[in-house]
Amino acid sequence: xxxxxxxxxxxxxxxxxxxxxxxxxxxxxxxxxxxxxxxxxxxxxxxxxxxxxxxxxxxxxxxxxxxxxxxxxxxxxxxxxxxxxxxxxxxxxxxxxxxxxxxxxxxxxxxxxxxxxxxxxxxxxxxxxxxxxxxxxxxxxxxxxxxxxxxxxxxxxxxxxxxxxxxxxxxxxxxxxxxxxxxxxxxxxxxxxxxxxxxxxxxxxxxxxxxxxxxxxxxxxxxxxxxxxxxxxxxxxxxxxxxxxxxxxxxxxxxx
Ligand code: XBP
Numbered sequence: 292x293x294x295x296x297x298x299x300x301x302x303x304x305x306x307x308x309x310x311x312x313x314x315x316x317x318x319x320x321x322x323x324x325x326x327x328x329x330x331x332x333x334x335x336x337x338x339x340x341x342x343x344x345x346x347x348x349x350x351x352x353x354x355x356x357x358x359x360x361x362x363x364x365x366x367x368x369x370x371x372x373x374x375x376x377x378x379x380x381x382x383x384x385x386x387x388x389x390x391x392x393x394x395x396x397x398x399x400x401x402x403x404x405x406x407x408x409x410x411x412x413x414x415x416x417x418x419x420x421x422x423x424x425x426x427x428x429x430x431x432x433x434x435x436x437x438x439x440x441x442x443x444x445x446x447x448x449x450x451x452x453x454x455x456x457x458x459x460x461x462x463x464x465x466x467x468x469x470x471x472x473x474x475x476x477x478x479x480x481x482x483x484x485x486x487x488x489x490x491x492x493x494x495x496x497x498x499x500x501x502x503x504x505x506x507x508x509x510x511x512x513x514x515x516x517x518x519x520x521x522x523x524x525x526x527x528x529x530x531x532x533x534x535x536x537x538x539x540x541x542x543x544x545x546x547x
Pocket of ligand 1: 303310314343344346415416417
């Protein structure tokens with residue numbers, strides 16, 4: 292019977308609803324500052340989210356929607372500059388307290404620390420974005436609670452490729468059977484599953500229609516005593532929220 296030794300968290304959409312109210316807003320601020328007449332509505336952003344990574348998402352937007360482009364610029368350089376500015380706008384939004392944690396995240400992380408369950412991050416977003424979210428939404432020293440913060444371009448291929456999860460497992464020196472991933476998207480699930488990880492999904496408005504057949508459990512959020520969660524797929528929870536007892540029993544009962 293496998294024992295739970297680590298929780299590996301995705302960031303955007305899982306720790307906090309960063310996409311619609313954070314990244315999307317910051318991309319639009321960067322477009323405006325660059326003098327570009329581009330605007331990503333909530334609807335368009337839902338389409339663009341099929342591509343992971345900010346730079347990759349801008350490339351995809353240009354290819355799919357053919358927006359007006361400045362004639363003389365080198366495209367890769369233009370995108371890199373917009374993305375750099377976007378990162379500054381995004382971290383400023385976080386510092387202004389615009390983004391808060393999803394229900395149950397703080398409770399689960401605190402409990403894991405108390406019970407010596409190791410913590411790691413596996414995200415497609417840039418490292419400074421992940422660190423800024425942890426510092427502003429969790430605690431100023433929260434980045435130090437995570438043994439590994441694997442982010443952005445640290446691996447060659449972003450989610451849905453499994454590179455980032457393989458990297459985290461290598462750094463933790465743990466077998467996937469001893470870890471549980473927490474994700475919010477089909478891309479994230481594909482990445483975690485491909486690295487042999489059991490995965491719990493907490494859906495959000497952008498992802499609830501995606502295919503989560505490979506997930507161990509699908510919830511609307513992790514829940515807390517005064518804000519019960521709902522199980523959308525997998526074993527119904529016996530109490531109001533997802534906690535380490537549920538995480539341990541998932542890992543202990545995995546079939547292979
Ligand atoms: C979320 C993403 C990222 C962010 C933007 O990754 O897909 O692309 O939207 O990130 P995850 P950057 O769910 O793995 O945390 O602009 O920093 O690239």
